[in-house]
Amino acid sequence: MFSYEKDILVKELDLWLDSRRVRPFSFASHAHSDHIARHKKILCSPPTADLLHLRLKGVQYQTLSFGRSLPLNGSIVSLHPAGHILGSAQIKIESQRGSLLYTGDFRPGPSRTTEPMEIHTADTLIMETTFGRPHYRMPPRSESEQELLDLCSRLLKQGRTPVIFAYSLGKGQEILKILTDADLPVAVDYQILKYIPVYQKYGVDFGKFRKFRRSDTQPGVILLPTTQRHHRFVQNITGVYTIYVSGWAIDANARYRFNVDEAIPISDHADFNELLHFVEQVRPKEIYCTHGSRDFISVLRNAGFKAYPLEKNIQLQLDL
Ligand SMILES: [Zn+2]
Structure with missing residues (x-):
């Protein structure tokens, strides 16, 4: 369903996820500069489009409100709040062959300025693991x-x-x-x-x-x-x-x-406990980890999950 070679491509949709190279069509999970490039067209939440507009002129934005469904090449695409910054979104892609959830940066805890994170189940999960080491446990x-x-x-x-x-x-x-x-x-x-x-x-x-x-x-x-x-x-x-x-x-x-x-320690990323709890709630069949240490992959494997680092040349097909 997706391939990875430095960037993630959802092949069926010709849709890149948080690509940092200029692409014809990319999802931008949020407006931080390490998740965007001057793409021809960007799929994102309405607040992310407004924030990006201050940084990137001359880009076509296709906005999708949280919880709405967008049919795209036989799949259904939806965005769900990620709790990282205003407008930050997870993208869920569902087809007859299964479902894929890509988190972007996320944080489940309370925030004063961000939409509260929602957690949805998926067959395949691609997640950030910035604070994937056990000593990264934030105080309340x-x-x-x-x-x-x-x-x-x-x-x-x-x-x-x-x-x-x-x-x-x-x-x-x-x-x-x-x-x-x-x-x-x-x-x-x-x-x-x-x-x-x-x-x-x-x-x-x-x-x-x-x-x-x-x-x-x-x-x-x-x-x-x-x-x-x-x-x-x-x-x-x-x-x-x-x-x-x-x-x-x-x-x-x-x-x-x-x-x-x-x-x-005031963070806008999930801490170690929140990462683990998140995975337990998503109940994925397989997990690919980005932006973090490999330690978290061992933690997931020890907890019984099929977990892998997101590496070059991964080609995946989802089976139902
Ligand atoms: Zn970020």
Whole structure:
């Protein structure tokens, strides 16, 4: 049903999945740049099309709302929320020969800015396994949020300036919502700010915040994209205290690796337990893993699943 040679092709549909090379027709699971290219036509959810439109002009978008069915070359295609960032979608393809579910990046836990993930059964599962090692078990989201809020409040009371680094799309908006829901004053960089109208269009209310300017001296939390971590102006901010928010904060050396004062584990990917629980609910006959370590494949095999790494030149036919 699909083949893989660096990219995944669903042959019956001439549809690529999250291809990073320019293709005639590709599904984009979400708007992060490592899942897209300037394809001729992109199949995606409506929020993903709106977000991508800010990055990729001149592309034809075929949008499909969550839960709707699209007949395509004798198969039925549907998209289902993946809980990773706004608009992130899993794609399910059903034909007489069986069903295929491709997750893209996903996270089943609660989020303030993302559609809650849905879990559907499938015969063949292609999944991301970013945090597929057992030590990647995230604390409950509410605990990490409280840790972030307590730290920021404490720093502000001391007259210091918490500077939070987050990915400009997805994590940035999630952190902003956590902060504004707690009524903390926040100044947001344009790279994060520019996506906010799309979130607002889909009903996310961010409350009060201001645009960050380097001349800004008002007290408050400063929210910057991770790409600005090494900019010199950051070190010149009065009383600066740098915070990195990422699932990788679980690693013991995270503060050193990201060169920050504190790292807090707020992730937009499933952690180890969530990956395993997800597979148990999908109940696939076979699983192909991408974006992660091979350790998770051993875990799945030990749990009785037929699991394989997604490698070059895989050719598969589904049998019912
Ligand atoms: Zn992503």
